[in-house]
Amino acid sequence: MKSVNSKNAYLTVITLIIWFSLSLQFSLSLRHYNGALWPTLKILLSFFTVLTNLIVAICLVAQLLLKQTALGRFFSKPASQTAVAVYIFLVALVYNVALRGLDQPKGWHSLSNELLHVINPLLFLIYWVAFVDKARLSYKQTTVWLIYPLLYVIFIVIRGYLIGQYPYPFINVVEIGYPKAILNTIIILVVFWILSLIFVFTGKKTAKI
Numbered sequence: 001m002k003s004v005n006s007k008n009a010y011l012t013v014i015t016l017i018i019w020f021s022l023s024l025q026f027s028l029s030l031r032h033y034n035g036a037l038w039p040t041l042k043i044l045l046s047f048f049t050v051l052t053n054l055i056v057a058i059c060l061v062a063q064l065l066l067k068q069t070a071l072g073r074f075f076s077k078p079a080s081q082t083a084v085a086v087y088i089f090l091v092a093l094v095y096n097v098a099l100r101g102l103d104q105p106k107g108w109h110s111l112s113n114e115l116l117h118v119i120n121p122l123l124f125l126i127y128w129v130a131f132v133d134k135a136r137l138s139y140k141q142t143t144v145w146l147i148y149p150l151l152y153v154i155f156i157v158i159r160g161y162l163i164g165q166y167p168y169p170f171i172n173v174v175e176i177g178y179p180k181a182i183l184n185t186i187i188i189l190v191v192f193w194i195l196s197l198i199f200v201f202t203g204k205k206t207a208k209i
Helices: 002-032 037-044 048-065 070-076 078-099 107-131 141-145 147-163 173-207
Strands: none
Touching (some): 078 107, 078 141, 078 173, 141 147, 147 173
């Protein structure tokens, strides 16, 4: 019972932090677009960072409040939670390795930026290490986990073709061309798959300890 209470307490804390960070980012973006709701959502939901933090938030809420629903059962699966852990880890990795320094946010923007790219990923990874049952993870599951980033890339390419705007420089075909953008995408997907394998390997090893 103590472990369940500890898990629920930690879930509650990080859920509040992640929803706060998303609300803060939405508020700042809404102000930037002079209160225009649709342009704000259109921009925010084009970022892998925002979408993935939103998935993390939904995952946490589903476990806390919707345990008996299909959504709650899905996000209670260790495979689903591990996939989410890989997604949010990739957010932190790509930002801090490839994107940090391209922009210099100030004030509340800086806080929002660090929450979405550093704090939230760290908090969810701690949850994954401490509370997720990783004994039955399978390497075969990692190919399914590629669906989300692949669908995201397809969405961004189609969106960019239609409006000529891309959320990240490494996939901006207007600036770097399709060959380089495709190569970058392949590299990211391969890195993602390798990270997934590492998460499964680590999870299975630590579950035996």
